[in-house]
Amino acid sequence: MARILMKGNEAIAEAAIRAGAEGYFCYPITPQSEVAEYLTKRMPEVGGVFLQGESEVAVGNMLFGAASTGKRVFTTSSSPGISLMQEAISYMAGAHLPAVLVNIMRGGPGLGGILPAQSDYFQAVKGGGHGDYRLLVLAPSTVQEAVDLMGLAFDLADKYLNPVMMIGDGMIGQMMEAVEFPEGDVKQNRVNPEDRAWAATGAKGRKPVIIKSLFLDPHQLEDNSWLLDKKYEQMKKEEVRFEHYKVSPKNKLLIVSYGTMARICQTVIDDLESEGVSVGLFRPITLFPFPEKEVLREAKKKNIKTVLTVEMSTAQMVEDVQRAVLGVKPIEFFGRTGGIVPTPEEVRDEVLKLIRPKKKRSTSGRKGK
Amino acid sequence: MTISSTTLFSRPESMQETVTHYCPGCTHGIIHRLVAEALDELGVRDRTVGVAPVGCSVLAYNYFNCDFMEAPHGRAPALATGFKRLRPDMMVFTYQGDGDLASIGMGEIVHAANRGEKFTTIFVNNAIYGMTGGQMAPTTLPMQVSTTCPMGRDVALTGHPIRMAELLSSLVTPSYIERVAVHTPRHIINAKRAIRKAFQYQAEGRCYGMVEVLSTCPTNWGKTPEESNKWLDEQMTAYYPIKCFKDPAREESK
Numbered sequence: 001m002a003r004i005l006m007k008g009n010e011a012i013a014e015a016a017i018r019a020g021a022e023g024y025f026c027y028p029i030t031p032q033s034e035v036a037e038y039l040t041k042r043m044p045e046v047g048g049v050f051l052q053g054e055s056e057v058a059v060g061n062m063l064f065g066a067a068s069t070g071k072r073v074f075t076t077s078s079s080p081g082i083s084l085m086q087e088a089i090s091y092m093a094g095a096h097l098p099a100v101l102v103n104i105m106r107g108g109p110g111l112g113g114i115l116p117a118q119s120d121y122f123q124a125v126k127g128g129g130h131g132d133y134r135l136l137v138l139a140p141s142t143v144q145e146a147v148d149l150m151g152l153a154f155d156l157a158d159k160y161l162n163p164v165m166m167i168g169d170g171m172i173g174q175m176m177e178a179v180e181f182p183e184g185d186v187k188q189n190r191v192n193p194e195d196r197a198w199a200a201t202g203a204k205g206r207k208p209v210i211i212k213s214l215f216l217d218p219h220q221l222e223d224n225s226w227l228l229d230k231k232y233e234q235m236k237k238e239e240v241r242f243e244h245y246k247v248s249p250k251n252k253l254l255i256v257s258y259g260t261m262a263r264i265c266q267t268v269i270d271d272l273e274s275e276g277v278s279v280g281l282f283r284p285i286t287l288f289p290f291p292e293k294e295v296l297r298e299a300k301k302k303n304i305k306t307v308l309t310v311e312m313s314t315a316q317m318v319e320d321v322q323r324a325v326l327g328v329k330p331i332e333f334f335g336r337t338g339g340i341v342p343t344p345e346e347v348r349d350e351v352l353k354l355i356r357p358k359k360k361r362s363t364s365g366r367k368g369k
Numbered sequence: 370m371t372i373s374s375t376t377l378f379s380r381p382e383s384m385q386e387t388v389t390h391y392c393p394g395c396t397h398g399i400i401h402r403l404v405a406e407a408l409d410e411l412g413v414r415d416r417t418v419g420v421a422p423v424g425c426s427v428l429a430y431n432y433f434n435c436d437f438m439e440a441p442h443g444r445a446p447a448l449a450t451g452f453k454r455l456r457p458d459m460m461v462f463t464y465q466g467d468g469d470l471a472s473i474g475m476g477e478i479v480h481a482a483n484r485g486e487k488f489t490t491i492f493v494n495n496a497i498y499g500m501t502g503g504q505m506a507p508t509t510l511p512m513q514v515s516t517t518c519p520m521g522r523d524v525a526l527t528g529h530p531i532r533m534a535e536l537l538s539s540l541v542t543p544s545y546i547e548r549v550a551v552h553t554p555r556h557i558i559n560a561k562r563a564i565r566k567a568f569q570y571q572a573e574g575r576c577y578g579m580v581e582v583l584s585t586c587p588t589n590w591g592k593t594p595e596e597s598n599k600w601l602d603e604q605m606t607a608y609y610p611i612k613c614f615k616d617p618a619r620e621e622s623k
Contacts, residue, residue, distance in 0.1 A: 023455045049454045054480035061444035065451030068438050091441050200436035204415035210430045212439035
């Protein structure tokens with residue numbers, strides 16, 4: 001298929017259809033409402049279901065009910081909306097159901113703002129809802145990557161029978177880029193619910209299927225929690241994804257950054273390279289499982305003096321980087337939040353300050369505005 | 370003289386052969402059976418999925434012999450909506466108590482009914498929170514005693530009980546809304562007719578249906594089963610009239 005110019009939100013919507021999604025439930029919220037506006041027309045064209053619910057609480061649970069059919073289903077929202085869906089997300093994880101959720105993040109907490117941020121990192125990777133569960137979390141840095149990861153998200157949800165969340169910031173949702181979709185019929189990736197023993201397809205010639213997360217016997221509940229944990233351990237072994245940019249033995253500093261922020265860091269790295277300063281980028285693509293071993297491997301390299309985490313939040317991912325690096329190198333943080341996207345100049349100044357320290361730096365290791 | 374044997378009464382295929390956890394005198398068992406009989410009679414058991422609520426009937430999936438989902442508190446209509454939209458060929462019903470449907474799940478039930486979702490709701494109204502130990506429900510009658518209104522419900526502080534059948538029947542969207550009770554054989558027969566009718570309308574893809582069933586809670590009402598039936602008959606039906614509020618057949622014949 002030819003490359004076409006598309007807005008991030010619309011490209012995500014089309015990618016879900018190509019991935020075989022047959023059901024989409026939504027509630028409007030900036031900056032991702034274009035997904036719904038695109039799909040209200042497109043879903044019926046491909047024989048799929050589009051429904052605007054009365055609240056994100058209802059939408060999360062519509063997704064829960066729809067996932068129980070065994071078909072591929074998804075929703076999209078933004079930060080406050082995702083908070084309202086946490087109830088259903090916890091239940092779907094507990095009931096071992098596959099579903100895809102997209103969070104096009106905006107600044108928070110509370111009603112916050114409508115501009116891009118990465119401040120839902122903890123919520124996405126550390127649970128968010130109640131109970132012992134995790135989501136598999138994917139973070140694209142371009143619209144094309146969002147398209148590609150959308151297909152992967154459905155496959156991973158099916159592989160692990162667990163909700164998968166793709167998180168992008170408002171910039172990914174709102175920017176237009178040239179994208180290419182996978183070739184083939186839009187229906188080729190659809191699944192047959194009858195092949196799925198866990199799905200509620202009607203108790204014809206078999207015992208009833210019961211989709212639930214209630215275990216009043218504590219031993220059964222504990223068994224379910226360990227069963228979930230086993231999946232998360234398997235994800236840590238099999239699903240770690242990341243990318244390097246200009247990583248070399250000459251690097252004096254390693255930036256760890258994800259999503260849109262990582263792209264801005266690439267510009268910084270290119271600029272510094274032209275000035276003869278060698279900096280590399282480590283970009284996690286899966287935020288859970290976090291590429292712990294891989295970050296450590298890079299941080300340990302001889303010439304690396306400092307690891308710098310750059311985020312559009314007040315130091316959330318840096319906690320995972322600290323956990324991974326095990327204190328072998330100093331870790332610094334630079335971030336802006338509230339909807340402010342750091343400029344390449346700001347990041348560049350921070351990198352140069354760390355590489356060529358003129359005076360003693362503050363000991364907090366946390367820099368922002 | 371020829372002796373023939375005819376089975377007059379047996380367990381519906383749509384019910385599991387098991388003992389329920391319900392308290393003595395509670396009418397959930399009767400209502401379960403009426404639902405199961407309706408599914409059997411319509412021959413839809415093997416293409417039905419039920420949605421269990423949070424509350425006393427949280428374990429309903431252990432008693433019905435069909436596929437089941439367990440919903441978060443109050444969200445059964447949202448699950449049913451999501452499921453039915455993806456599988457319009459299947460039969461879907463929610464089974465909800467008054468705390469579940471009229472309190473935390475008020476938004477979901479009103480909007481599902483207003484969208485005209487083609488599923489069936491069995492709404493069991495016993496005017497109290499049963500499973501959590503007898504607290505006030507949105508349906509608790511004025512001056513009725515509960516653990517969170519021990520001097521009786523003061524409507525000046527907590528508002529008046531919500532009449533769900535009346536509320537949903539005020540929606541413009543066509544639906545089948547009927548209130549029944551199960552405290553006498555005559556009422557049970559009528560409740561069965563209403564439940565079957567609601568499923569019939571769903572099978573025909575005609576409309577959303579809710580049957581509100583007035584039910585007893587001897588344990589939390591602090592009454593014997595017999596006293597409970599009497600209280601339902603005298604007190605509950607006075608506030609919650611037994612009647613058909615909305616029926617598409619009636620609307621069509623106008």
